Structure formats: C-alpha cells, structure tokens
Amino acid sequence: xxxxxxxxxxxxxxxxxxxxxxxxxxxxxxxxxxxxxxxxxxxxxxxxxxxxxxxxxxxxxxxxxxxxxxxxxxxxxxxxxxxxxxxxxxxxxxxxxxxxxxxxxxxxxxxxxxxxxxx
Numbered sequence: 001x002x003x004x005x006x007x008x009x010x011x012x013x014x015x016x017x018x019x020x021x022x023x024x025x026x027x028x029x030x031x032x033x034x035x036x037x038x039x040x041x042x043x044x045x046x047x048x049x050x051x052x053x054x055x056x057x058x059x060x061x062x063x064x065x066x067x068x069x070x071x072x073x074x075x076x077x078x079x080x081x082x083x084x085x086x087x088x089x090x091x092x093x094x095x096x097x098x099x100x101x102x103x104x105x106x107x108x109x110x111x112x113x114x115x116x117x118x119x
C-alpha cells in the first residue's frame with residue numbers, strides 16, 4: 001500500500017488555511033519519513049509540491065470516496081482538468097503524470113493529486 005499525505009491536519013495542525021504560520025508536527029514528519037524508508041510513500045518530507053508556500057498541489061477526490069474506482073477518479077480528473085484549462089491554468093494529474101492521456105502507463109497512481117504545471 002502507498003500512502004499520500006496532505007498538509008492540513010495531517011502533518012500540521014489545522015490553522016484555518018493560515019499556511020504562513022503553520023508548524024509541522026515532528027512526530028508526523030518522522031512517521032512520513034519512516035514510511036518513505038519502507039518504500040510506502042514516494043517522497044520524504046518536505047520534498048512534495050504540497051509543502052511549498054503557497055502550495056502548488058492539492059489532493060481532492062469525489063465523495064463518497066472509493067479509492068479503488070479508477071473510472072470515477074478518471075472522470076473526476078477530466079472535469080477538474082477541463083475547468084482548469086478553460087481558465088488558462090495548466091495542471092498535471094497524478095493519474096497521468098506524463099500527460100499523454102494514457103492512464104494505464106503510470107508506475108505510480110495518485111488519483112486525488114493535482115498540481116500546477118511549471119511553464
């Protein structure tokens with residue numbers, strides 16, 4: 001099993017979106033890095049794009065949550081990517097990292113993950 005983490009209430013106390021003043025909880029950071037050492041997550045803290053200020057990434061999924069429903073996650077991603085494109089925002093999705101519209105060629109799926117694509 002691969003674990004994916006977001007900042008609010010997971011590695012930092014919930015600060016009501018006051019990210020400039022958020023302070024990571026060391027016990028959580030230690031746990032994330034242990035999971036990395038065990039091969040259960042892809043990045044050590046703070047290497048993820050979620051940890052930038054401002055954050056360049058977000059994890060979001062349709063409700064009710066069904067992590068195993070690839071089709072539903074892919075349809076939701078199409079909606080998010082389409083809206084972003086209509087607004088002139090380029091996103092990369094964790095279900096198609098290389099952005100070639102072939103969702104079966106990923107070595108690591110992170111369906112809830114969306115990030116702003118660097119120019």
